[in-house]
Amino acid sequence: MAITIPVVWSDACLLHDPGGEVFVGVRTPGTEVAERALEIRRALEGAGAPFVDAAPHDDGAVLAVHDKRLVEFLSGAWDAWQASGLEADPGQDRVVPYVFHLPGVTSGRVPLEPAATWARTGLYAYDTMTLIGPGTWSAARAATDAALTAADLAASSRAAYACCRPPGHHATRATYGGSCYLNNAAIAAQRLRDGGFGRVAVLDIDAHHGNGTQEIFWERPDVFTGSVHVDPEAGWFPHFLGLGDEVGGEGAPGANLNVPLRPGAADDEWLAAVSSLCVAAAAHGVAAIVVALGVDAAGGDPESPLDVSEAGFREAGRLLGGLGVPTVVVQEGGYDLAAIGGLVLATLQGIEQGIEEGQRVGEQRG
């Protein structure tokens, strides 16, 4: 089945080579690689999808979501690391933290901006597995341009897909982690708000909790956030949050919905959770949605214990498209290189089907 949803692409997203990750102090190969995007591209080209180049957007759209200090740190982190000679001594070819500022360190007071380059990273990174190399900033910034371009396209039509990396949903307003640097889906959602959509939603079907997006919009009644993910209480990233009792801040009660699932959960449980996100978003009166599309909930993915099928992703797409509002799809996780292209294609086909079915219902009623 051919698809007509425009696919936004930037070659710059391929420039990010994290060089693996540091997990429990050990450098391991890592799975967030450029081949992911190329595999998706191959599958979507095979289905005749129209490709659109990501249009450059100025920093204002990024700073509408992220703290200026995080953006300044990320944009200069690699150059500062190189200038400090850390590649030669002690021989670390990626930016990685070695100390972290946790609130208890300064009893809640604002910490010093560390003078040492190797210490400054710990003000912004919340884990050791999200490494920065020479192409990281260019790719992360290009991913935001892809998400913004998709938001602009969807606002004037019905749907668009940003085929981008690195992913974004674990990045908060002022911190990065979880292989994410800038929160592409949140930036797209804010773009929709600034473009005149009164209420919007970010619906996150990645296997892991969209903790960054949740925190960015925690006090925002105008942006509903929902996430279905493997239960952090069963030992999964992001470990510190992602439970069902996190329903939004004091200023936005009911504007966040988490549906944590047990490891091993398959299509029935997962689709019921996706459906509950759709129902809640509709009840919130959203006029547009951003789908944070990770496909790592698929059975066989190396990064999650969920067991969703390709048919499950197609059906999830149908449910999301059935909301009948402009839909921006932003790529998040998905690490099974043999399956990722087919899973994304199936989801986008489902979204198209859901949109078309919704239009037919509308015409019959009209």
Ligand SMILES: [Zn+2]
């Ligand atoms: Zn994930």
